[in-house]
Amino acid sequence: MRSFDRLADLEPLVGQHIADSDWITIDQPRIDLFADATGDHQWIHVDPVRAAAGPFRTTVAHGFLTLSMVPEMGANAMEFRDVRMGVNYGLNRVRFTSPVPVGSRVRGRFKLLAYKPIEGGAQITFEVTIEREGAEKPACVAESVSRRYV
Numbered sequence: 067m068r069s070f071d072r073l074a075d076l077e078p079l080v081g082q083h084i085a086d087s088d089w090i091t092i093d094q095p096r097i098d099l100f101a102d103a104t105g106d107h108q109w110i111h112v113d114p115v116r117a118a119a120g121p122f123r124t125t126v127a128h129g130f131l132t133l134s135m136v137p138e139m140g141a142n143a144m145e146f147r148d149v150r151m152g153v154n155y156g157l158n159r160v161r162f163t164s165p166v167p168v169g170s171r172v173r174g175r176f177k178l179l180a181y182k183p184i185e186g187g188a189q190i191t192f193e194v195t196i197e198r199e200g201a202e203k204p205a206c207v208a209e210s211v212s213r214r215y216v
Contacts, residue, residue, distance in 0.1 A: 080179070084143075084176045088173060090139070091169065100127075110122065111125055112125065123167075127168070135172070148216045153215075158191065163207060172198050173197055
């Protein structure tokens with residue numbers, strides 16, 4: 067984990083790779099819980115028997131499950147000691163570039179694209195590349211915008 071004493075320490079790092087998260091295993095219980103939470107029970111995600119005969123030969127994580135892991139990945143990749151609260155502000159761009167088969171390990175790589183001071187903190191934009199261990203292409207690339215308050 068990379069630690070910053072002050073949120074403002076990010077400002078001169080725009081354009082740089084900042085941190086990587088730990089690897090996280092995507093197991094079937096996580097996929098099933100996401101399906102239950104979102105109502106997306108498509109067989110490629112939740113039916114291992116049918117998925118074994120499908121295009122990926124196993125179940126795969128929802129793209130939005132992969133994307134929803136960005137906050138978890140960010141929390142274990144970076145720490146801002148003076149931040150009292152952070153909120154998701156939105157996404158500028160998201161692409162799901164390859165599937166995440168069940169049992170895969172993924173991690174987030176964070177590149178700082180923008181730092182904009184706002185009242186009480188900063189708006190920060192990261193390019194988050196979610197890698198799948200052993201895969202040539204990332205599973206997802208997204209621009210994540212958040213606001214952090216000190």
